[in-house]
Amino acid sequence: MKKALILGLVACSLMAAPVQAAEDAEAPKSVDWSFDGIFGHYDRASLQRGMQVYKEVCAACHGMRLLAYRNLMDLGYSEAQVKAFASQYEVQNEDPNDEGEMFNRPALPSDRFVSPFPNEQAARASNGGALPPDLSLIVKARAGGADYIYSVLSGYAEAPKDLKKPDTLHYNPYFPGQLIAMPPPLTEGAVEYADGTKATVDQLSYDVTNFLTWASSPKLEAQKSTGFKVVLFLLVFTGLLIAVKKKVWSAVH
């Protein structure tokens, strides 16, 4: 009886799950990520490669407005490297100069990532009417998370012969609706990795998905390592509480 009640409530709590599966898309490929599991952590080398992919490929159309350049120090870059990286971009200063005119200056580590388009209309105009979404939270904002992002990036295929498809859309079995406006973004050798890793489509997708996951959940490592300590503490503490309860009640039972 008790078991049935618990099962019922667990089932109730799982209710949200079936909703999130896209009905007309293939289930995402299952990847073994370094950030999965109790001791999950990011693969720094892959994050750095992924950032290179983002910068050289994705950033042409996709912004990451919630990230600041200073956040890149998490990937293992030094302060000087981050300063140099930020200064490649130009931002408008928040305040006007002494003449009261707004002016542009090189970005600082404290600035947020500069988006490729000034507004939605400009983004749509450059992309055949489609809006490339901001990628700051993309892994959290899609059902299937990292597996889904990886599958879409690496999953472009020849459209089935009988599929009627407008020329502006591309066939991707992992995308809900299977027709995606984004052309296949990654091709073999699209990026020349500094560390000599071979830039296959799978490798590029894997690295950039790692980077995007970090961007969505930058505190994931602290979260998992704190969690381990908290759970360990609670296990011992609960054990003690059970012992205390038994002792207190021993005279009654």
Next chain:
Amino acid sequence: MEKQTYNNAVVRWIDDRLPIFSFMDHEYNQFPMPKNLNYWWNFGALATVVLVAMIVTGIVLAMHYTPHTSMAFDSVEHIMRDVNYGWLIRYIHANGASMFFIVVYIHIFRGLYYGSYKAPRELLWMIGVVILLLMMATAFMGYVLPWGQMSFWGAKVITNLFSAIPLVGESVVEWLWGGYTVDNATLNRFYSLHYLLPFVIVGVVVLHIAALHVTGSNNPDGIDMKGPQDSVPFNPYFTAKDSVGLGVFLLIWAAFVFYAPDYLGHPENYIEANPLVTPPHIVPEWYFLPFYAILRAITFDVWFIEAKLMGVLLMFASILVLFILPWLDTSKVRSCRYRPIYKWFFWVLLIDCVVLGWVGANKPEGMFPLIGLIGTGYYFFHFLILLPILGKIETPLPLPTSISESVTRRSGAPAGATAATGGNA
């Protein structure tokens, strides 16, 4: 209240003027509890702990959150990325809402199984239903604050329900919104009320506990305490027992916070609200799904009542019916342990609620509308027809003569030992 004499002069001085020490001693330290309570009686204490945790984390979140349509979403991400341990505070709070409902739903079904709503605890139960309503309002408005897609569209769908009210519906909705759509005025008032209502809940919880301390706790046998041999003082017995439940509960909560913080949420809510883009499938949080199913159960007009209005009425009725539950259940026996027929219908009701939740989570297509209609019909059948009739026709099992007899019988001691234990107490 009998006065204690305290050795400490300061304590004595205070207690003579404001007897808080005597009060705590009487209502907590020595408060007699039935000694046969099982772990299902942990959940009231657990709910109190969650309420306090929600208020504390909520106050911290409010220090960093900006209730404006153009900044709300980014300010939540600011909490997640820039505020020290902001991710922890927010994940505790967001998952805390789900934990609160799990705990309270178990607490309610505990009350249903053991007949805790029956005389003399009717008012205690009704105050509890008020707490549930306040919790639902608070949770709903809190979910709007991150200003994601589900926040916005959930708010739009639910506030729009009031437009089903004849004649004044449209005006009521505009009054709720503070405008002609869900916008900044709506977000601001939801923020204000989301901060206010938890303290109202605290007030009503105080009434709930005050009423509990008049009648005392019900127990798994559903029979009254007849003397000191049937009870143990709250402290240390239930301090210890509630602590065990708390430890296990915190483990589950921590597992969600640290290892699956977004599992109970919806990915769509990590996309900023956009009034021009409707999400493919608008669903409420899991704890509202059964009610959402009832809301959508009626797809046809009933006489002069439109389907939409009927759904709204049924959804509210599904909670309001709990107010009159003490009078709908005609059985004199409280606990399901001694109600051989009702016992099974309790589980059918629980399954019905889970099925309704499942229907609520899915698009109203295919078989779901029919299952939703049957589930809704059964829900009301259970309370309005089954309970009144069952109390009349069911023959209850013989009740134990006392709690202490029941305890010794259950722990396998010979019947003769009962008298001895009773005599020693």
